[in-house]
Amino acid sequence: MTRKQRRGVLIGTCLVVLCCAVGLVLYAMRDSIVFFYSPSDIAKLDVAPGQRIRLGGLVETGSVKRDEGTTVYFSVTDGAKVLPVTYTGVLPDLFREGQGVVTEGALMPDGTFKADSVLAKHDENYMPPEVAAKLKETGVWRDGKLTGEVATQ
Amino acid sequence: MIAETGHYALILALGVAIVQMVLPIIGTRFNDPRLAAVSVPAAQLQFILVGIAFAALTVAYITSDFSVLNVWQNSHSAKPMIYKISGVWGNHEGSMVLWVLILALFGAAVATFGSNLPRRLRANVLAVQGSIAVAFLLFVVMTSNPFLRVDPAPFDGNGLNPVLQDPALAIHPPFLYVGYVGFSMAFSFAVAALIDGRIDAAWARWVRPWTLAAWMFLTLGIALGSWWAYYELGWGGFWFWDPVENASFMPWLAGTALLHSALVMEKRDALKVWTILLAIITFSLSLMGAFLVRSGVLTSVHAFAVDPARGVFILGIMAVFIGGSFALFAWRAPLLSQGGLFAPISREGALVFNNLLLTVSCAAVFVGTLYPLALEAVTGEKISVGAPFFNLTFVPLVIPLLLAVPFGPLLAWKRGDLLAVAQRLTVAAVVSLFAIIFALATHQSGPWLAPLGIGLGIWLIVGAATEIATRSKLFQASWQESWRRMQNLPRASYGTALAHAGLGVMVLGLVATTAWRSEKIEALAPGGTVDIAGYTLTFKGVKERQGPNYKELVGVFDVTRNGQPVTTLIPSKRSYSVENSATTEAGIYNALGGDLYLVLGDALKDGAHTVRVYFNPLVRLIWLGPLLMFIGGGVSLTDRRLRVGAPKRAKQKSEPVMAPGK
Numbered sequence: 001m002t003r004k005q006r007r008g009v010l011i012g013t014c015l016v017v018l019c020c021a022v023g024l025v026l027y028a029m030r031d032s033i034v035f036f037y038s039p040s041d042i043a044k045l046d047v048a049p050g051q052r053i054r055l056g057g058l059v060e061t062g063s064v065k066r067d068e069g070t071t072v073y074f075s076v077t078d079g080a081k082v083l084p085v086t087y088t089g090v091l092p093d094l095f096r097e098g099q100g101v102v103t104e105g106a107l108m109p110d111g112t113f114k115a116d117s118v119l120a121k122h123d124e125n126y127m128p129p130e131v132a133a134k135l136k137e138t139g140v141w142r143d144g145k146l147t148g149e150v151a152t153q
Numbered sequence: 154m155i156a157e158t159g160h161y162a163l164i165l166a167l168g169v170a171i172v173q174m175v176l177p178i179i180g181t182r183f184n185d186p187r188l189a190a191v192s193v194p195a196a197q198l199q200f201i202l203v204g205i206a207f208a209a210l211t212v213a214y215i216t217s218d219f220s221v222l223n224v225w226q227n228s229h230s231a232k233p234m235i236y237k238i239s240g241v242w243g244n245h246e247g248s249m250v251l252w253v254l255i256l257a258l259f260g261a262a263v264a265t266f267g268s269n270l271p272r273r274l275r276a277n278v279l280a281v282q283g284s285i286a287v288a289f290l291l292f293v294v295m296t297s298n299p300f301l302r303v304d305p306a307p308f309d310g311n312g313l314n315p316v317l318q319d320p321a322l323a324i325h326p327p328f329l330y331v332g333y334v335g336f337s338m339a340f341s342f343a344v345a346a347l348i349d350g351r352i353d354a355a356w357a358r359w360v361r362p363w364t365l366a367a368w369m370f371l372t373l374g375i376a377l378g379s380w381w382a383y384y385e386l387g388w389g390g391f392w393f394w395d396p397v398e399n400a401s402f403m404p405w406l407a408g409t410a411l412l413h414s415a416l417v418m419e420k421r422d423a424l425k426v427w428t429i430l431l432a433i434i435t436f437s438l439s440l441m442g443a444f445l446v447r448s449g450v451l452t453s454v455h456a457f458a459v460d461p462a463r464g465v466f467i468l469g470i471m472a473v474f475i476g477g478s479f480a481l482f483a484w485r486a487p488l489l490s491q492g493g494l495f496a497p498i499s500r501e502g503a504l505v506f507n508n509l510l511l512t513v514s515c516a517a518v519f520v521g522t523l524y525p526l527a528l529e530a531v532t533g534e535k536i537s538v539g540a541p542f543f544n545l546t547f548v549p550l551v552i553p554l555l556l557a558v559p560f561g562p563l564l565a566w567k568r569g570d571l572l573a574v575a576q577r578l579t580v581a582a583v584v585s586l587f588a589i590i591f592a593l594a595t596h597q598s599g600p601w602l603a604p605l606g607i608g609l610g611i612w613l614i615v616g617a618a619t620e621i622a623t624r625s626k627l628f629q630a631s632w633q634e635s636w637r638r639m640q641n642l643p644r645a646s647y648g649t650a651l652a653h654a655g656l657g658v659m660v661l662g663l664v665a666t667t668a669w670r671s672e673k674i675e676a677l678a679p680g681g682t683v684d685i686a687g688y689t690l691t692f693k694g695v696k697e698r699q700g701p702n703y704k705e706l707v708g709v710f711d712v713t714r715n716g717q718p719v720t721t722l723i724p725s726k727r728s729y730s731v732e733n734s735a736t737t738e739a740g741i742y743n744a745l746g747g748d749l750y751l752v753l754g755d756a757l758k759d760g761a762h763t764v765r766v767y768f769n770p771l772v773r774l775i776w777l778g779p780l781l782m783f784i785g786g787g788v789s790l791t792d793r794r795l796r797v798g799a800p801k802r803a804k805q806k807s808e809p810v811m812a813p814g815k
Binding site: 003006009010013014017018020021024025027028029031032033034035036037054066068069070072088089090091092093094104 | 387494495496497505506509510513514516517520521524525534535536537538539541542545546549550674675676726734735736737752754755757763764765
């Protein structure tokens with residue numbers, strides 16, 4: 001093989017691999033990214049039931065209930081809207097009423113949210129940045145502190 | 154007093170680092186060997202000074218000196234000693250001091266053991282290393298000073314985040330930083346070569362041990378973090394494709410590519426420009442990792458919550474070093490001579506393939522990690538890119554790479570014979586085929602790809618063994634002859650085989666756990682039972698226990714298999730009163746075929762509890778694999794051809810090989 005041919009093989013292989021990678025990334029981008037919404041966003045936007053989304057906000061005080069088994073019911077609020085959530089499983093240690101929470105799952109046809117994972121940060125005073133940003137919009141969160149309305153409700 | 158001493162030492166270190174950055178460059182520019190030689194004592198002195206600062210901070214932690222703000226915020230007098238010490242790097246400021254200490258350690262190591270490096274190269278390398286130290290010391294002194302005082306001194310501290318109070322996490326950051334910061338060495342060598350406009354195979358021989366050492370520690374550091382997440386976070390997962398995990402994984406991928414391309418450069422004097430570029434990219438990714446973790450732009454279980462001013466400062470450091478080195482690269486790289494030629498089917502060709510796939514898969518991880526940040530900055534929309542994205546992109550890209558791994562070491566340099574190598578790998582292929590059939594026969598459930606994954610793991614392991622067998626003519630020569638050859642094989646061959654086999658072991662663990670894990674969530678009243686993977690767990694009830702700095706609620710579960718008692722699992726929920734925080738401690742039984750993993754959930758009515766049980770088949774292999782890679786790297790480092798200080802001798806010996814191979 002001449003020098004030119006060798007270089008051709010090398011460049012050809014690189015191109016093939018790169019094209020595959022770009023194709024995979026674009027395909028995955030379309031199907032597997034998850035949008036982050038607050039309860040207000042969900043009320044405003046038309047989110048289809050079954051579409052995977054992340055829901056963030058505060059766990060509404062007094063909303064956490066359990067059935068006889070392992071299912072937990074609670075509501076997520078951003079001060080303006082409230083969305084009921086069901087979750088089956090073990091809640092994280094720092095899941096508390098009035099604290100920030102991020103859940104992942106999908107809306108059910110009846111308008112409630114079925115979460116299959118619940119994340120709460122391992123720090124008492126920590127607010128996930130996404131939740132803080134959304135709460136700022138509704139005025140519940142200011143200068144790194146809860147303004148108290150929702151927390152004490 | 155001690156805190157002030159530490160602060161003073163840190164500022165002195167900054168001064169020394171400025172000297173180390175400026176004088177050697179002037180010395181090499183104007184051919185003044187005395188100025189260039191300043192780099193050596195400067196690097197050593199800088200290490201001593203940063204060492205004093207680190208020791209001062211450690212003493213403040215050990216003696217619980219709460220007049221120091223950082224100690225007050227992150228420690229408590231009732232904490233066990235090991236966590237008082239690990240608390241030094243369990244926070245942003247202290248971990249930066251550790252970062253700078255390791256940076257200085259690498260510089261001092263080159264200064265001390267590099268007496269046989271070309272003088273100009275050594276001066277330039279130490280100057281570049283000094284400039285990195287200047288940037289980070291400025292960062293510590295100006296934005297993250299750990300020695301600030303509080304007056305009056307509080308009575309007791311705030312404690313350390315309880316999830317960080319764990320033995321694996323106590324040693325995880327030092328390992329990770331040795332890896333991250335170790336890549337600065339390859340970066341400094343690359344920039345020094347660009348400054349000089351000269352590079353040769355001896356350069357690669359010098360860079361490779363440093364890169365290998367950094368890579369080893371990064372490998373083990375990541376594995377330790379993953380292991381910790383597995384047993385401490387109580388989700389039973391080992392890798393979440395979380396942005397902070399990706400931030401450590403990207404330098405690992407690029408560093409692995411660098412390790413292999415430096416091999417081509419050392420042995421065949423080819424791929425010079427590419428190796429330099431990779432060295433720059435690898436350290437740039439390390440810097441980016443530091444930025445992502447410390448700037449507060451990410452939500453993550455591992456991120457430090459810090460203020461944005463620091464993020465801007467690190468962004469500045471990144472801009473200077475990444476921008477500067479790429480500009481230097483664009484300007485100087487065309488000057489570097491092209492090296493030896495090779496056919497596409499050859500050891501070099503295989504290593505190029507390795508580099509191609511590693512960098513492309515690294516790019517896929519990069520896109521998945523940064524796309525949400527970019528999108529939010531541009532449109533304000535918030536998205537998360539999780540495991541499904543990476544399973545669709547990263548996994549298909551590395552599978553061809555894993556399939557090719559056993560071929561690489563068996564191919565000859567310059568021009569290889571693919572058919573002959575394929576023949577040698579027949580045994581490995583047959584064994585893998587049997588493994589696939591066995592997996593199919595024993596597991597009716599699970600994804601159909603899983604048995605193929607098991608085959609891939611076995612292929613890697615047997616393929617690695619094939620290399621040793623081929624080189625020692627096992628089954629071809631007499632036993633004595635093979636044994637003699639095995640003893641004479643270079644240690645680097647064993648290192649390669651071990652690391653590649655470790656990769657296979659890890660693949661086995663990943664595939665088995667992901668495909669065949671079983672999970673159950675139940676509400677159990679005392680006396681209730683749950684069955685999983687042939688085990689029966691009986692809930693005996695809960696009791697309270699007092700730990701050194703926490704209280705815990707312990708669930709007692711008897712485990713039986715076929716009526717025979719196996720063990721008693723005691724998962725618990727700990728509450729830390731000082732930190733006002735809680736953690737879950739999973740109960741884990743390490744059986745031969747996998748882990749029985751039990752989490753105690755919330756209390757329900759009448760003494761019942763939610764429990765979550767997993768059986769994770771072969772999950773330990775996920776961390777055994779990286780451990781083998783670490784050991785393989787270590788074995789390779791002891792090879793006399795790689796030993797630091799050996800380059801001169803090795804160069805003389807291998808002169809004929811180095812002659813132009815065109």
